[in-house]
Amino acid sequence: MFFILISIVSGAIVVISRILNTRLSEKVGLLESSFFNYLTGLLSALILFSIVKDKVTFNEFYTIPFWAYLGGALGIIIVILSSVVTPKMSSFYITLIIFIGQLFTGIIIDCITLKTIPFPKIIGGLLVIAGLGYNLHVDSETEALIQTN
Amino acid sequence: MYNFLSLLIGALVAIMVAFNGELSNKLGNYPALVIIHLVGFIIILGIMLYKKIKISLKNGLPLYLYSAGAISVFTVMFNNLSYAALGVSLPVALGLLGQLITSLAFDHYGFLNMKKIKFNNKKFIGLSIIIIGISIMTFL
Numbered sequence: 001m002f003f004i005l006i007s008i009v010s011g012a013i014v015v016i017s018r019i020l021n022t023r024l025s026e027k028v029g030l031l032e033s034s035f036f037n038y039l040t041g042l043l044s045a046l047i048l049f050s051i052v053k054d055k056v057t058f059n060e061f062y063t064i065p066f067w068a069y070l071g072g073a074l075g076i077i078i079v080i081l082s083s084v085v086t087p088k089m090s091s092f093y094i095t096l097i098i099f100i101g102q103l104f105t106g107i108i109i110d111c112i113t114l115k116t117i118p119f120p121k122i123i124g125g126l127l128v129i130a131g132l133g134y135n136l137h138v139d140s141e142t143e144a145l146i147q148t149n
Numbered sequence: 150m151y152n153f154l155s156l157l158i159g160a161l162v163a164i165m166v167a168f169n170g171e172l173s174n175k176l177g178n179y180p181a182l183v184i185i186h187l188v189g190f191i192i193i194l195g196i197m198l199y200k201k202i203k204i205s206l207k208n209g210l211p212l213y214l215y216s217a218g219a220i221s222v223f224t225v226m227f228n229n230l231s232y233a234a235l236g237v238s239l240p241v242a243l244g245l246l247g248q249l250i251t252s253l254a255f256d257h258y259g260f261l262n263m264k265k266i267k268f269n270n271k272k273f274i275g276l277s278i279i280i281i282g283i284s285i286m287t288f289l
Contacts, residue, residue: 044222
């Protein structure tokens with residue numbers, strides 16, 4: 001239950017930080033706002049780390065596969081690609097397609113790590129996409145109404 | 150082309166969650182947070198040096214605009230924590246639910262000076278379908 005809750009909260013934080021980040025990038029530029037994003041992110045991570053005083057044994061650094069370190073790099077590729085796509089497509093399709101990619105890649109990764117094909121996740125995932133598609137459709141209808149008025 | 154790029158963005162997000170989650174499992178949650186942001190910071194610094202972009206602090210910008218990175222640390226942390234317990238697809242779906250509810254609230258109340266958009270009752274239909282889908286993913 002705890003993990004379900006923090007997953008939902010993490011989605012809430014995504015929205016707030018996206019709004020703030022868009023505002024900042026309108027003022028200072030995309031790369032600049034990403035710079036500040038990672039700077040304040042790094043500082044906060046360091047503060048958290050120094051508060052909890054987790055023990056790190058440096059031997060562990062070598063035993064971890066190299067790709068596991070690339071999450072931060074992927075984050076930047078995602079920011080740059082998003083800035084390419086956003087002005088070219090309606091937010092309806094961007095939101096829906098990104099989510100489809102995210103969910104089904106997630107399901108594939110779960111297949112690989114758990115070594116089973118999780119049918120409930122596929123069916124549930126399709127329903128989530130249907131629900132998202134419906135709500136986004138309602139959104140684009142209201143937007144069209146606002147524009148014609 | 151742009152459809153494919155959007156699909157790729159989504160796939161990369163899921164892969165990133167798995168990478169970060171693995172790092173966090175092996176290294177511990179907080180050291181992993183530092184490494185993830187350090188790697189990202191070094192790369193963005195490299196791009197900026199390459200493109201010769203100078204950073205200047207603009208006066209008059211409210212300080213809270215700079216806090217996006219500080220709060221998204223918790224997104225990464227929460228994702229890493231749930232990765233170990235729930236895998237990738239379920240946190241992704243739950244995160245979507247959180248995003249939808251939050252953006253509905255922001256639209257309806259106009260938080261952070263957003264344009265107010267009244268809640269459309271039709272959206273309960275979509276939200277219900279999403280919650281049913283998530284329940285199937287979680288409990289079956």
